[in-house]
Amino acid sequence: MSRESTIAPPDYPRVLVPPAALAVHLAIGQVYAFSVFNLPLTKLIGLNHSAPGDWNIKEVGWTFSIAIAILGLSAALFGRWVERAGPRKAMFVSALCFGGGFIVAALGVHYHALLLIYFGYGVLGGCGLGIGYISPVSTLIKWFPDRPGLATGLAIMGFGGGALIAAPLSVKLMEHFRTPTSNGVLETFVTLGVIYFMYMMIGVYNARVPAPGWKPAGWTPPVNTAALVTRAQVGVDRAWHTPQFWLLWVVLCMNVTAGIGVLGQASPMIQEIFAGRVNAQAAAAFVSLLSLFNMIGRFAWASTSDHIGRRNTYMIFFALGILLYFSVPSLARSGSLPLFVAAFVIILSMYGGGFATIPAYLRDVFGTMHVGAIHGRLLTAWAVAGVVGPNLITYIREYQLKSGVPKAQVYSLTMYIMCAFLLVGLICNICMRPVNSKYHHTGAESAT
Amino acid sequence: MKTKAVLLWLAVGLPLLWGVYKTLQNAMALF
Numbered sequence: 001m002s003r004e005s006t007i008a009p010p011d012y013p014r015v016l017v018p019p020a021a022l023a024v025h026l027a028i029g030q031v032y033a034f035s036v037f038n039l040p041l042t043k044l045i046g047l048n049h050s051a052p053g054d055w056n057i058k059e060v061g062w063t064f065s066i067a068i069a070i071l072g073l074s075a076a077l078f079g080r081w082v083e084r085a086g087p088r089k090a091m092f093v094s095a096l097c098f099g100g101g102f103i104v105a106a107l108g109v110h111y112h113a114l115l116l117i118y119f120g121y122g123v124l125g126g127c128g129l130g131i132g133y134i135s136p137v138s139t140l141i142k143w144f145p146d147r148p149g150l151a152t153g154l155a156i157m158g159f160g161g162g163a164l165i166a167a168p169l170s171v172k173l174m175e176h177f178r179t180p181t182s183n184g185v186l187e188t189f190v191t192l193g194v195i196y197f198m199y200m201m202i203g204v205y206n207a208r209v210p211a212p213g214w215k216p217a218g219w220t221p222p223v224n225t226a227a228l229v230t231r232a233q234v235g236v237d238r239a240w241h242t243p244q245f246w247l248l249w250v251v252l253c254m255n256v257t258a259g260i261g262v263l264g265q266a267s268p269m270i271q272e273i274f275a276g277r278v279n280a281q282a283a284a285a286f287v288s289l290l291s292l293f294n295m296i297g298r299f300a301w302a303s304t305s306d307h308i309g310r311r312n313t314y315m316i317f318f319a320l321g322i323l324l325y326f327s328v329p330s331l332a333r334s335g336s337l338p339l340f341v342a343a344f345v346i347i348l349s350m351y352g353g354g355f356a357t358i359p360a361y362l363r364d365v366f367g368t369m370h371v372g373a374i375h376g377r378l379l380t381a382w383a384v385a386g387v388v389g390p391n392l393i394t395y396i397r398e399y400q401l402k403s404g405v406p407k408a409q410v411y412s413l414t415m416y417i418m419c420a421f422l423l424v425g426l427i428c429n430i431c432m433r434p435v436n437s438k439y440h441h442t443g444a445e446s447a448t
Numbered sequence: 449m450k451t452k453a454v455l456l457w458l459a460v461g462l463p464l465l466w467g468v469y470k471t472l473q474n475a476m477a478l479f
Contacts, residue, residue: 013449016449016453019456019457019459020456022460023459023460026460026463158464161468164464164468164470164471165463165466165467166467168466168467202456202459202460206456278478281477282477282478284474284477285474285476285477286475286478288471288472289471289475289478291471292468295468
């Protein structure tokens with residue numbers, strides 16, 4: 001399990017490494033589909049309806065929020081350990097936490113104890129999410145120094161793709177296990193816990209780190225790189241103190257806030273803007289389409305960033321994002337559903353692209369030495385955005401409705417506020433400069 | 449090693465393709 005025992009022999013084909021990372025991300029990406037359990041969890045006693053003593057949707061909804069918050073915190077807290085322990089041990093711990101989290105949550109269903117679900121799926125599972133999310137990042141970057149965006153984009157695409165698999169799988173399992181006395185949630189949790197643990201073992205058994213100094217055959221590091229791409233190394237504890245870290249923190253936070261707010265409210269938003277034309281089923285289809293483009297964008301944008309540069313990629317996210325958000329109210333007024341949908345699928349592709357491009361951006365700015373740990377700390381921006389984005393949209397919507405604004409127009413102000421967020425991100429991205437050499441790692445210091 | 453690579457990519461590719469197919473199936477309801 002140790003890092004040393006996972007060092008690959010010189011002729012090890014690097015093509016085996018991305019599937020190992022994908023297996024972990026496809027499993028933990030299930031978190032995006034947790035909402036399929038929300039309604040069934042509110043009917044554990046009544047089965048077909050919520051009975052007295054059943055939990056309400058708001059109480060159940062906290063499970064997802066806790067899991068995402070713990071994801072950000074655990075990625076920040078355990079990033080250094082993940083770098084030291086290596087990908088295999090980190091993936092194993094992640095599988096134990098994530099699979100075990102489902103089993104503890106199943107106990108919570110059995111005893112009808114919501115705190116046990118919060119602890120199982122939210123806290124324990126959340127630790128599995130955080131450790132699993134960052135565990136393959138630095139390994140992939142070291143295996144693919146020639147295409148870091150493509151490699152990390154492929155893995156992080158798995159996190160988006162995990163929800164596409166988990167949603168229909170969970171629904172099928174609940175149907176399969178449903179009996180006159182159970183709605184199948186408990187059995188589904190246990191089954192998913194076992195399936196995901198075993199699936200993540202594909203990652204555990206196949207994770208390898210390249211030998212120190214290894215590089216792809218025939219590849220030589222480019223001599224004249226872009227100004228932002230460093231050949232120096234910055235340790236995690238120093239990176240934390242650089243303005244570049246905080247500029248990138250804001251860049252990620254703004255990009256995520258703009259996307260996650262829409263993702264959380266997509267279904268009611270399209271139904272209210274196109275009232276009478278889009279029903280609940282079509283709105284669910286819209287959400288599915290957004291999830292699909294969230295996944296596609298992760299791979300497409302991150303691999304594009306290898307060619308056009310990380311800063312330029314984020315320039316496109318922010319500039320195009322501002323343009324699209326600004327045009328949404330007009331598209332809504334014009335009643336053009338296809339253009340409205342097209343605008344949002346591009347926005348969501350850039351939301352996913354932001355997640356997938358950031359590890360390679362960090363590698364460009366801080367080097368590869370502690371990129372996994374630095375990425376872990378940067379993910380606190382995700383935790384903040386996860387709270388701010390959805391709540392802000394909900395708050396503005398309620399405020400507008402109370403002020404007498406028609407339902408179809410309540411989202412216009414939100415779109416302009418999202419433009420402002422993206423503008424802040426754009427300015428921070430423009431301000432990015434190479435890290436001052438006083439923060440660079442010297443040979444005399446320990447690399448761990 | 450080649451067989452192992454094919455099997456590994458199938459192990460991650462097939463579930464992902466199934467997920468994409470189910471999502472596209474749902475998305476058709478929009479149009």
